[in-house]
Amino acid sequence: MMRGGWTLPVLCVLGFVFLYAPILSLVIFSFNASQLVTVWGGFSTRWYGELMRDTQILGAAWISLQVAFFSATIAVALGTLAAFVLMRFGRFRTRALLTGMVTAPLVMPEVITGLSLLLLFVSMEQLIGWPAGRGMTTVTIAHVTFCMAFVAVVVQSRLAGMDNSLEEAAMDLGARPVRVFFDITLPVIAPALVAGWLLAFTLSLDDLVIASFVTGPGASTLPMVIFSKVRLGVSPVVNALATLIILAVAIGVAIATWHIHRRMKEARKD
Amino acid sequence: MIQNAHAASSRPWVAETEPPFLRIQKVTKKFGDFTAVDEVSLDIYRGELFCLLGGSGCGKSTLLRMLAGFEAPSEGRIEIDGQDMAGIPPYERPTNMMFQSYALFPHMTVERNIAYGLLREGVKRDEAMSRVADILKLVQMTQFARRKPHQLSGGQRQRVALARALVKRPKVLLLDEPLGALDKKLREETQFELLKIQETLGITFIVVTHDQEEAMTLSTRIGVMDEGQIVQVGEPAEIYEHPSSRFVADFVGSVNLFEGRISVDEKDRLEIDSAEMGGTIHVGHSTSCTLDQKVWYALRPEKVRLDREEPVGEANRARGMVEEVLYLGGQSIYKIKLDSGKSVKATKPNLLRHEDDAISWDEPAWISWGDTAGVVLTR
Numbered sequence: 148m149m150r151g152g153w154t155l156p157v158l159c160v161l162g163f164v165f166l167y168a169p170i171l172s173l174v175i176f177s178f179n180a181s182q183l184v185t186v187w188g189g190f191s192t193r194w195y196g197e198l199m200r201d202t203q204i205l206g207a208a209w210i211s212l213q214v215a216f217f218s219a220t221i222a223v224a225l226g227t228l229a230a231f232v233l234m235r236f237g238r239f240r241t242r243a244l245l246t247g248m249v250t251a252p253l254v255m256p257e258v259i260t261g262l263s264l265l266l267l268f269v270s271m272e273q274l275i276g277w278p279a280g281r282g283m284t285t286v287t288i289a290h291v292t293f294c295m296a297f298v299a300v301v302v303q304s305r306l307a308g309m310d311n312s313l314e315e316a317a318m319d320l321g322a323r324p325v326r327v328f329f330d331i332t333l334p335v336i337a338p339a340l341v342a343g344w345l346l347a348f349t350l351s352l353d354d355l356v357i358a359s360f361v362t363g364p365g366a367s368t369l370p371m372v373i374f375s376k377v378r379l380g381v382s383p384v385v386n387a388l389a390t391l392i393i394l395a396v397a398i399g400v401a402i403a404t405w406h407i408h409r410r411m412k413e414a415r416k417d
Numbered sequence: 418m419i420q421n422a423h424a425a426s427s428r429p430w431v432a433e434t435e436p437p438f439l440r441i442q443k444v445t446k447k448f449g450d451f452t453a454v455d456e457v458s459l460d461i462y463r464g465e466l467f468c469l470l471g472g473s474g475c476g477k478s479t480l481l482r483m484l485a486g487f488e489a490p491s492e493g494r495i496e497i498d499g500q501d502m503a504g505i506p507p508y509e510r511p512t513n514m515m516f517q518s519y520a521l522f523p524h525m526t527v528e529r530n531i532a533y534g535l536l537r538e539g540v541k542r543d544e545a546m547s548r549v550a551d552i553l554k555l556v557q558m559t560q561f562a563r564r565k566p567h568q569l570s571g572g573q574r575q576r577v578a579l580a581r582a583l584v585k586r587p588k589v590l591l592l593d594e595p596l597g598a599l600d601k602k603l604r605e606e607t608q609f610e611l612l613k614i615q616e617t618l619g620i621t622f623i624v625v626t627h628d629q630e631e632a633m634t635l636s637t638r639i640g641v642m643d644e645g646q647i648v649q650v651g652e653p654a655e656i657y658e659h660p661s662s663r664f665v666a667d668f669v670g671s672v673n674l675f676e677g678r679i680s681v682d683e684k685d686r687l688e689i690d691s692a693e694m695g696g697t698i699h700v701g702h703s704t705s706c707t708l709d710q711k712v713w714y715a716l717r718p719e720k721v722r723l724d725r726e727e728p729v730g731e732a733n734r735a736r737g738m739v740e741e742v743l744y745l746g747g748q749s750i751y752k753i754k755l756d757s758g759k760s761v762k763a764t765k766p767n768l769l770r771h772e773d774d775a776i777s778w779d780e781p782a783w784i785s786w787g788d789t790a791g792v793v794l795t796r
């Protein structure tokens with residue numbers, strides 16, 4: 148080994164410590180018996196019990212999950228449609244403009260997106276009476292608008308990588324265009340749809356700024372509740388909640404890894 | 418040989434015993450200002466295996482795609498079995514296409530890939546499956562029926578693609594460089610299989626290729642394309658022995674071209690004064706040309722005789738120096754630099770395993786050929 152070969156491992160360890168020490172301390176303090184977040188008072192699962200009784204947090208989590216589920220699903224449908232039109236309908240005149248417009252929300256500051264959507268909802272309510280008030284519906288619509296852009300980009304790149312002649316071959320074999328889309332295009336781009344859905348779900352679950360603008364009374368999302376709680380001082384209940392979320396994410400990642408690993412092994416076996 | 422398979426009785430393009438099955442009439446395709454296919458007219462008969470031969474970018478695929486219905490002609494008319502194809506979408510045409518990239522559906526098994534067309538046609542599932550089994554047997558892929566395309570080798574994929582296009586028994590089968598991805602040996606085997614299948618099913622094949630040997634082996638007739646135009650149509654031997662232009666002569670096989678001017682034009686013989694040849698070329702037949710016209714004399718390398726001593730009796734001869742000898746196994750190619758400075762290629766079969774006395778490079782040698790060996794070209 149070269150002299151000084153230890154610098155790289157040490158840097159590596161430091162990097163990981165930097166990344167994971169905060170998370171680790173959060174997990175540890177979620178089992179703290181003491182009310183004070185920074186003082187260790189012995190091991191206890193007290194805050195988990197309290198979390199289960201905290202209807203405000205549980206309600207917000209339920210709202211967040213619903214919003215994330217619906218907005219991800221709608222965003223996948225609309226985003227796929229947009230990507231398909233942009234990729235497959237040749238070079239129509241407004242194509243460049245449309246591409247720009249579809250992807251603009253990716254770079255738009257959230258504050259502006261949130262504010263403009265709020266103005267839209269308010270004026271729509273005045274004009275046509277819908278959406279009546281603000282709440283889950285408006286948050287979902289708002290999330291669809293920005294998640295759609297991400298989905299469109301993901302799907303577009305998958306469509307670009309897809310061999311055009313697949314669709315032509317299906318048509319040549321007697322399938323009408325709609326049939327071709329459902330039989331061939333959709334299955335081939337399915338991985339992109341799954342990826343897009345997961346991305347949209349996560350983005351929606353994560354969003355604080357836009358939701359704060361367009362939500363109404365009784366429809367606070369989880370990030371909003373956590374944020375407002377933390378402003379009053381970090382509560383150990385939030386630590387417990389965060390630990391549960393980390394656990395869920397870890398399990399999700401583990402399942403995904405295992406799945407990919409199995410797929411690869413299968414592919415090698417054949 | 419292959420030529421015998423298409424016996425004289427089955428040559429409707431010679432005797433016009435039946436109407437053409439597929440008519441392409443003055444078809445032009447423009448992409449913006451660019452003309453990809455330029456006023457192509459072709460008549461193709463039932464049961465033919467017609468090869469479209471041409472260099473890269475000459476418009477072969479575009480022509481094929483217009484037959485399949487993926488592109489609409491800018492001008493002209495396509496007729497299949499008496500039916501005008503204008504405005505008929507691909508999914509309603511009596512054609513099937515085998516794509517250059519095979520275009521197998523990656524998420525379906527071999528079986529389902531092949532059954533797809535039949536099911537879209539409304540064939541019952543049981544019947545479809547039995548037809549799939551039949552065609553799998555024909556292309557010798559039965560044991561791979563349950564595999565996905567990514568689990569197959571290139572040659573196997575190609576056979577699945579062929580089976581998928583064949584199973585619907587189209588009136589016309591279009592094949593875009595069907596054997597492009599195969600190695601030489603597999604390619605030759607598959608060519609014979611393709612011929613066998615074509616003769617068994619009697620389907621009209623149109624094959625695009627840029628490989629002139631492949632075109633020679635497979636086809637009843639060849640259409641040579643250049644820059645969007647069909648420059649010559651004919652049977653393989655006709656294209657090879659009677660090319661109509663320098664382009665065709667050069668594209669199909671190897672050729673020596675001598676530029677010259679007609680100096681004697683009689684009923685059954687010509688003389689060409691050629692500086693490149695360093696004298697006069699005697700031709701034992703006449704063509705439509707006028708005295709003093711600029712022409713090219715095309716001579717295939719295998720028609721050139723090579724000797725050490727000045728040969729007697731041949732109508733044409735010239736002296737030169739052997740510049741290069743390329744050993745190809747079955748034959749050798751000699752490059753001879755004539756006294757006029759022109760390089761001429763001659764091939765010679767390697768009949769003996771060791772020929773100690775073989776003519777080799779830097780030796781003076783004579784080339785000679787008879788007065789019927791070459792062709793006079795005016796273009």
Ligand SMILES: Nc1ncnc2c1ncn2[C@@H]1O[C@H](COP(=O)(O)OP(=O)(O)OP(=O)(O)O)[C@@H](O)[C@H]1O
Nearest residue numbers: 448451453471472473474475476477478479480627
């Ligand atoms: N959609 C298109 N738009 C513009 N130009 C095109 C289009 N399709 C083909 N061309 C042009 O038309 C010409 C003929 O293309 P084509 O694909 O028919 O060539 P080809 O003879 O099949 O060549 P190859 O042997 O390389 O496949 C090419 O110069 C190509 O660039």
Ligand SMILES: [Mg+2]
Nearest residue numbers: 477478479593
């Ligand atoms: Mg091509």
